[in-house]
Amino acid sequence: MSGPLLDIRGLTIGIPNRSGPPVQIVRDLSFDILPGEIFGLVGESGSGKSASALALMGLNRRPLTTLRGQALYGGQDLLAMSRRSMRKLRGDRISMIFQEPMSALNPLARIGRQIAEMFVLHRGLSWSEAGPKAVEALAAVQVPDPEGRARAYPHQLSGGLRQRVMIAMAMACGPDLLIADEPTTALDVTVQAEVLRLIRGLCERQGTAVLLISHDLGVIAQMCQRVGVMANGRLLELRDAKALFTDPRHPYTQGLLAALPRLGSRATEGRHRLADLDMAIDRDAPDFAATYLCPRGEAA
Amino acid sequence: MGRYILRRLLQMIPTLLAVAALIFLIFSVLPGSFAGTMTGGGRRALSPELVAQINAQFGLDKPLPVRFWDYLVRLAQFDLGTSFRTREPVVDLIAARIWPSLQLALSAMALAVTVGIPLGFLAAMRPGSLLxxxxxxxxxxxxSMPQFWLGLLLMYVFALQLGWLPSFGxxxxxxxxxxxxxxxxxxxPLALLARTTRAGVLEVMGSDHIRTAMAKGTSPAQMIRWHVLRNVMVLIVTTLGLQIGSLLGQALVIEKLFSWPGLGSLMVDSVAxxxxxxxxGTILVIVLWFLVINVLVDVIYAVIDPRISLR
Structure with missing residues (x-):
């Protein structure tokens, strides 16, 4: 296999502070994503997962600022790119879907038009040429009645359908990397499974790598080949998915996995509760600061 | 849509009736009368007999409910009555004044829209900048500046000092x-529109779908054209409508100040x-304008925002 698709080195994100050092949200994050791989980033809310993903796209809002680091994509550093060349990559080579399908679409524009935009932006098509392509893209994400839905407005669609529209949009140009930031968190469980299957199927077919961000260990276990565990803005453990779930090394990961409820067990039966996790783990202790970053292809 | 508009137009009738009744009541409790403001030559008041005769001539001696009923009957035939002073039909008087009034109100609004909205947009693009x-x-x-004061200031500078423009008429x-x-x-209205537009643009720019648009790779110009303009219009169309609607009524101070022959000055002179x-008649026309603009705004609303359906 050739080198990684995206190589992130020492990514540090923070809020600049006039009187003193910046407040760091993400510290010295390093990992790589291989072509076609599904890489999971798991962690509690506030751990810096989304900020890292948005930093790769150059989409963090002030005051969040990328302070240090590199994200090498095809020999170019995404974090140091001009806005113009970044715009060319966005949506075309690297695309993104978000947690909230209800608000992520423009409420005043028709679905078809919002997808057609991708072809107008990145394939140089006219609007009339892009229209049928948008319908095709809707059909590819298994939206029933794609012609009709292309004429609909977002408020006329359910949350699950809207997320499919987002996926259709993100996959329209056959990107190298799809960043999916909690893509199923806002959906109900039955729809979640379908949407995940759809993402995996499309990406396998188009050879697109996925950076899947979730706080849901079940989703990560089901989807990913490799997993990074983040807490407090740091990557604590980076392992093959199977290895991580069978043999967690970091006390935080161990606590997290131990707190997973099992079907038929009671919360009190020997298993930890998530509420205890915070107290059980001393985040200032030296063993929390340790990281377990295993090279690719470790034995399970 | 057609049914909706028809229903909204019919709904105006009770509003107009209420306004008509209110004006009637106000004038019945207001001291002074048309005959009382007349003087027979010199500075002498008219004799009581003459006052009674004039009142009888205009039907002012009848009890209030009777007069109101007569008025409504004529109103239903689109007859606004006859002016006490000029003896001309009120409809003709209003017809002569309405064009200057609309001219003034619409130019004021055109100014507010063409300057206020772009200004608010530019301000929102660079929040905190000098602009x-x-x-x-x-x-x-x-x-916060009173209209008449601004009017006087403009007159002083551009008419009196610089002599570029006529000061009145x-x-x-x-x-x-x-x-x-x-x-x-x-x-x-320009100032209000600039503020509303700025707030609207900032609100839209902060919304999730703008982040999506950026993730798609749109340039700032494309993003504004495709994802901001229309969304901002939804937020400012209400303000815009209220301004246009109330402008005809607001104009009376400016019309008096600049001796502009509009409805406002006609109304002020007639009140005196x-x-x-x-x-x-003039108040009814001003209220009618406001109501019609309101219906228009609701229709425009439904046209630009697909989430709103008119029923």
Missing amino acids: DSITMIGAVSGL YGDGRLRNLILPAIALGFA IRDIPVVQ
């Missing part, structure tokens, strides 16, 4: 005469001499 600060300070002063509808009163009338039919 933003100047625009917002200007907007607050524009909103209609000038047979020449543009030169329109400029100063239009600016004086349009400044407050208790020419009740004319006052009633």
Whole structure:
């Protein structure tokens, strides 16, 4: 296999502070994503997962600022790119879907038009040429009645359908990397499974790598080949998915996995509760600061 | 859509009736009468007999409910009555004044829209910049400055000191005469629109779908054209409508100040001499304008926002 698709080195994100050092949200994050791989980033809310993903796209809002680091994509550093060349990559080579399908679409524009935009932006098509392509893209994400839905407005669609529209949009140009930031968190469980299957199927077919961000260990276990565990803005453990779930090394990961409820067990039966996790783990202790970053292809 | 508009137009009738009743009541409790404002030559008041005769001539001796009923019957036939002073039909008087009024109100609004909305947009593009600060300070002063004072200031500078423009009068509808009163009338709506637009743009730019648009790779210009303009219009169309609707009524101070022959000055003059039919007529027209603009705004709303359906 050739080198990684995206190589992130020492990514540090923070809020600049006039009187003193910046407040760091993400510290010295390093990992790589291989072509076609599904890489999971798991962690509690506030751990810096989304900020890292948005930093790769150059989409963090002030005051969040990328302070240090590199994200090498095809020999170019995404974090140091001009806005113009970044715009060319966005949506075309690297695309993104978000947690909230209800608000992520423009409420005043028709679905078809919002997808057609991708072809107008990145394939140089006219609007009339892009229209049928948008319908095709809707059909590819298994939206029933794609012609009709292309004429609909977002408020006329359910949350699950809207997320499919987002996926259709993100996959329209056959990107190298799809960043999916909690893509199923806002959906109900039955729809979640379908949407995940759809993402995996499309990406396998188009050879697109996925950076899947979730706080849901079940989703990560089901989807990913490799997993990074983040807490407090740091990557604590980076392992093959199977290895991580069978043999967690970091006390935080161990606590997290131990707190997973099992079907038929009671919360009190020997298993930890998530509420205890915070107290059980001393985040200032030296063993929390340790990281377990295993090279690719470790034995399970 | 057609049914909706028809229903909204029918709904105006009770509003107009209420307004008509209110004007009737106000004039019945207001001291003074048309005959009372007349003087027979010199400075002598009219004799009581003459006053009674004039009142009888205009039907003012009848009890209030009877007069109101007569008025409604004529109103239903689109007859606004006859002016006490000029003896002309009120409809003719209003017809002669309505064009200058609309001319003034629409030019003021055109000024407010073409300057206020772009200014608010530019200010929102660079929040905290010099342009933003100047625009917002200007907007607050524009909103807090009394119209007549701004009018006087404009007159003083551009008519008296610089002599560029005439200080008053209609000038047979020449543009030169329109400029100063239009600016004086349009400044407050301009300021309000600039503020509303700025707030609207910032609200839209902060929404999730703008992040999506950026993730798609749109340039700032494409993003504004495709994902901001229309969304901002939804937020400012209400303000815009209320301004256009109330402008005809607001114009009376400016019309008096600049001796502009519009509805406002006609109304003020008629109030002074208790020419009740004319006052009633002008107020009804001003209220009708407001109501019609309101329906129009709701229709425009439904056109630009697909989430709103008219029923």
